[in-house]
Amino acid sequence: MRVASASAAIVLLLLAAGVGFRFHAAGQLDARFWEFFAWPTTWSFLGRGLLGTLTSAAMAAVIALTLGLVLLAGRLTRLRLVRWPSIATIEFLRGTPTLLLIYVCFLVLPPAGIKLSTYWMLTLPVSLSTAAVVAEVYRAGVLAVPRGQAAAARSLGLTEVQVFFLVVFPQAVRYIVPALVAQLVIVVKDTTFGYVVTYGELMENAKVLIANYHALVPVYLVVAVLYCLVNYAISSASRRLGRPMH
Numbered sequence: 001m002r003v004a005s006a007s008a009a010i011v012l013l014l015l016a017a018g019v020g021f022r023f024h025a026a027g028q029l030d031a032r033f034w035e036f037f038a039w040p041t042t043w044s045f046l047g048r049g050l051l052g053t054l055t056s057a058a059m060a061a062v063i064a065l066t067l068g069l070v071l072l073a074g075r076l077t078r079l080r081l082v083r084w085p086s087i088a089t090i091e092f093l094r095g096t097p098t099l100l101l102i103y104v105c106f107l108v109l110p111p112a113g114i115k116l117s118t119y120w121m122l123t124l125p126v127s128l129s130t131a132a133v134v135a136e137v138y139r140a141g142v143l144a145v146p147r148g149q150a151a152a153a154r155s156l157g158l159t160e161v162q163v164f165f166l167v168v169f170p171q172a173v174r175y176i177v178p179a180l181v182a183q184l185v186i187v188v189k190d191t192t193f194g195y196v197v198t199y200g201e202l203m204e205n206a207k208v209l210i211a212n213y214h215a216l217v218p219v220y221l222v223v224a225v226l227y228c229l230v231n232y233a234i235s236s237a238s239r240r241l242g243r244p245m246h
Contacts, residue, residue: 033215037222042209049205050226056123056201057188063127064187065180068134073164075139093132098190101125106197118199126190130183137179141172181238185231202226 036042074086105121116124145168153167154160194201206223210216 033213033218036209036213036215037218045205045209046202046222046226049200049202050230052194052199052205053188053191053201053203054230056119056126056191056194056199057184060123060127060130060187060191061184063123064130064134064183067127067131068138071131071135072138072142075135076142076164090132090135093128094136096129098125098129099193099196101129102193102196118194118197121197122191122194122199122201126187126193129190130187134180134183137176137183138169138172140179141174141176142168144175145171177238181235184234184238188227188230188234 071086071090074082075090077083077086102121102125105116105125109116149171150163150168153163158166191201192203195204195207198204202223206219209219213219
């Protein structure tokens with residue numbers, strides 16, 4: 001196993017070195033393409049884009065986690081008039097690309113008299129698309145909880161709502177933390193679709209820098225590092241939240 005890991009690491013290093021050499025040969029790593037990163041205005045501009053990304057992603061995550069719970073409750077209910085529409089909504093949103101939902105908000109809703117800001121044209125589609133996946137993640141966690149837990153809670157006189165929210169769901173969360181973290185990372189990545197509606201997120205601002213300074217590779221490398229730092233922060237926070245649950 002260690003030999004395979006070491007071999008894979010060596011291959012990746014060689015690939016990175018080869019890519020770096022090609023970029024250097026093409027002049028993309030010349031000092032003149034990095035000079036503007038020493039200017040405070042550059043980092044201020046990237047910072048505003050990062051703030052736009054985090055603002056949109058945070059709101060989308062809150063909506064998705066909440067709406068996902070509502071869809072889960074609808075899917076698990078015994079009332080067919082609620083269960084089937086919930087299932088249909090989940091399957092529709094899961095099967096529809098996020099980009100298509102953004103185009104609906106951008107091109108279809110305004111002529112119909114529904115005008116959204118660029119923030120909501122990005123945030124709402126991302127949250128709806130994620131909510132459907134989160135609902136299924138929740139359901140997987142609920143199904144992983146031993147049925148005896150719910151039966152024991154009912155024997156104590158708890159109602160179905162109390163059984164779910166006080167006994168079953170808290171235990172289900174323990175199983176699904178890694179999957180939820182993966183979805184939050186995807187939410188951050190999906191905000192890159194902000195270019196469609198010209199929302200000022202990180203990638204949109206990066207494209208402005210590239211257009212002004214023609215520094216394609218340096219800008220994308222810096223932006224990639226910023227995204228990695230954000231996603232690492234999300235993963236680290238999830239591990240800290242998950243410790244008391246084990």
